[in-house]
Amino acid sequence: MERPFPPPPFKGTSSNESESNGATSHDPADLIVRTRDLTKRYGNFLALDRCNLEVRAGEIFGLLGPNGAGKSTLIRLLLGYLHVTSGSCEVVGKNPEIDSVAVRRGVAYLPGDARLPRHMRGDGLLKFFAQMHPLGDLKRSLEVAERLELDLSRRVAFMSTGMRQKLALAVVFGPRTPLLILDEPTANLDPTVRGEVLNLVLTQRDEGRTVMFSSHVLSEIEQTCDRVAFLRRGELVRRLTMQELFQRHRVTAVLNDEETDGSDTDEPLGKIPEILADRIERVSIVGRQVRIDTAGDLGPALSWLASLPVHQVRIEPLGLHTVYQSVHRAVPVAEATGPYDSPDVTSDQMGEVS
Numbered sequence: 001m002e003r004p005f006p007p008p009p010f011k012g013t014s015s016n017e018s019e020s021n022g023a024t025s026h027d028p029a030d031l032i033v034r035t036r037d038l039t040k041r042y043g044n045f046l047a048l049d050r051c052n053l054e055v056r057a058g059e060i061f062g063l064l065g066p067n068g069a070g071k072s073t074l075i076r077l078l079l080g081y082l083h084v085t086s087g088s089c090e091v092v093g094k095n096p097e098i099d100s101v102a103v104r105r106g107v108a109y110l111p112g113d114a115r116l117p118r119h120m121r122g123d124g125l126l127k128f129f130a131q132m133h134p135l136g137d138l139k140r141s142l143e144v145a146e147r148l149e150l151d152l153s154r155r156v157a158f159m160s161t162g163m164r165q166k167l168a169l170a171v172v173f174g175p176r177t178p179l180l181i182l183d184e185p186t187a188n189l190d191p192t193v194r195g196e197v198l199n200l201v202l203t204q205r206d207e208g209r210t211v212m213f214s215s216h217v218l219s220e221i222e223q224t225c226d227r228v229a230f231l232r233r234g235e236l237v238r239r240l241t242m243q244e245l246f247q248r249h250r251v252t253a254v255l256n257d258e259e260t261d262g263s264d265t266d267e268p269l270g271k272i273p274e275i276l277a278d279r280i281e282r283v284s285i286v287g288r289q290v291r292i293d294t295a296g297d298l299g300p301a302l303s304w305l306a307s308l309p310v311h312q313v314r315i316e317p318l319g320l321h322t323v324y325q326s327v328h329r330a331v332p333v334a335e336a337t338g339p340y341d342s343p344d345v346t347s348d349q350m351g352e353v354s
């Protein structure tokens, strides 16, 4: 049974955030989540510090950050499970401090540590939750359980951790709420099921719903999200659209022997045409290898390379991993290293917002 629940318009002042760097500057009516200087202290401990965040209706929004960064705190504030220390937030058009029931009616929430009644069997539990939620839809929950290949005849107490996660997901994907907030939805799942859950997330967007989710698996965020925000020690330190991310590439070219003298240099901008200077963020030449980091259109860099005696070319996306590492360690992207090659671009070139 389908009962439409359109996202109510957000009634507030227009955003003063800039359009660039993943920040939004959309019609406030499009916003399904908005926080203004949202702050949470646990005693003297500052867990969330003046967080300004906007999530647009219909997007998949990723929340990233190392352990203890404040992701769950932010999510719990949005749902009214925690009291705000200062600042404010509005979710599906309601203030969770004032009307948390209305917020939870419009949001399907998967907690990071979903605890389910141990004595219940899977099928009974889905029925129970479908009856509890005003937008509950048992058929949808059963479909999700089937898709995730979950045996619903077992009691929760006898389910594995991954099976319980599947059951919690079947509960959450049931009601057709305008907003889904998922705290690490793929935790404890095997790779096949993870893929299935990501497909489910994408399907929600196709149905016009908004999904906000946290994850430590960067490839999942890359595959699904439209925008991401990075939290570090309670601070929202960066926002990025996936479009911005996917426009960043590293081009590595190996030149023919006779064109290089074997010396290493790191001052290539003088050697490349003026027109490329604003598109190429960094070039380094080591021996016969030229490495170029670009943002935006690859054409000019490739045209320039085509004028050189190139022997081999490799093009790779710079990827979320590099940005994440720079945020995590609070170092410029140039110094972030990891399993991928580290780029030489600086953090302000990657969309710093604060």
Ligand SMILES: Nc1ncnc2c1ncn2[C@@H]1O[C@H](COP(=O)(O)OP(=O)(O)OP(=O)(O)O)[C@@H](O)[C@H]1O
Pocket: 042, 045, 047, 065, 066, 067, 068, 069, 070, 071, 072, 073, 074, 112
């Ligand atoms: N009830 C609490 N009382 C005191 N400190 C808390 C409480 N809940 C969370 N914290 C602290 O607040 C900080 C943020 O915690 P939070 O759970 O929001 O982080 P997180 O980003 O969700 O982490 P993880 O990725 O590990 O789930 C942590 O330092 C945590 O220890």
